[in-house]
Amino acid sequence: MKGLFITLEGGEGAGKSTQSRRLKSALESAGRDVVLTREPGGTPEAEKIRDLLVQRDGGNWTPMAECLLFFAARQMHVETLIKPAIAAGKIVICDRFTDSTIAYQGYGHGFDISTIQQVAKLSLGDFKPDLTFILDLPVADGLARSLKQKDMAGGKENTEDRFKKLKIDFHEKLRQGFLTIAKHEPSRCVVVDAGGSADDVYNVIWTRIQNAL
Ligand SMILES: Nc1ncnc2c1ncn2[C@@H]1O[C@H](COP(=O)(O)OP(=O)(O)O)[C@@H](O)[C@H]1O
C-alpha cells in the first residue's frame, strides 16, 4: 500500500485533535497502518524543542530564531519519523505542520513569509503533505470551543482576558492566513467548514480521503 501524509490545520478549537483521532481509528478499521503525530514535536528531540517554544515565559526569541527552532524540530520529525513511516506504506496524520508556522509566525505575527518559505525549502526541500485539511471556523466560535474545553479541564484562565480584542484580531489574521495558503495551493489544501457537528466535519474529510487513497 502507498503511504500518505495528511496534515490538519486551523486555529485553536477548530477540531484538529478531534478529527485526527477519528481519522486514525477509521483508517485503522479500513486496515491501514496509521501514525498520529503533532507539531511542534513528534520525536524526542523535537518535543524538547517544543518545550522551548511553548513553555518559554515571554517573547525571548527573535522571530528568526523562533522560525529556525520550528524548522529544526520539523526537520528531525520529517527525517526520523514521517518519511520512514510513509516509505513503509503507512498513513501519517499530523496535527499542524509548516502551514501553521506560516499562519502564526507569518500572517499572525508579521514575520516575513518568503523568509519562512526559504527556511522551509532549505530544511525540508520539496517535501510537503499530500493532503492538508484546513479546518475553518469563525474566530469567536473557535475561541469559545477551546475556552469551554479549558474550563472543563479546570483551567483558571481569565476568560475576559482571553477574549480581549487583540486576541480576536490576531486569530482573525490567522484565519485569513490559512485561507490564503489554501488559495495558493488548491490541489494540496482542502478548506473544510468546521462549524458543523464533529460528525459532519468528519464526513467531509473522510470522503476526500477516500478519493486520495
Ligand atoms: N465540530 C465540533 N462541534 C462542536 N465542538 C467541537 C467540534 N469539534 C471539536 N469540538 C470540541 O471543541 C474543543 C476543541 O476541539 P479540538 O479538537 O481540541 O480542537 P483543536 O485541536 O483544533 O484545538 C473540544 O472540546 C472538542 O470536543
Ligand SMILES: [Mg+2]
Ligand atoms: Mg489540538
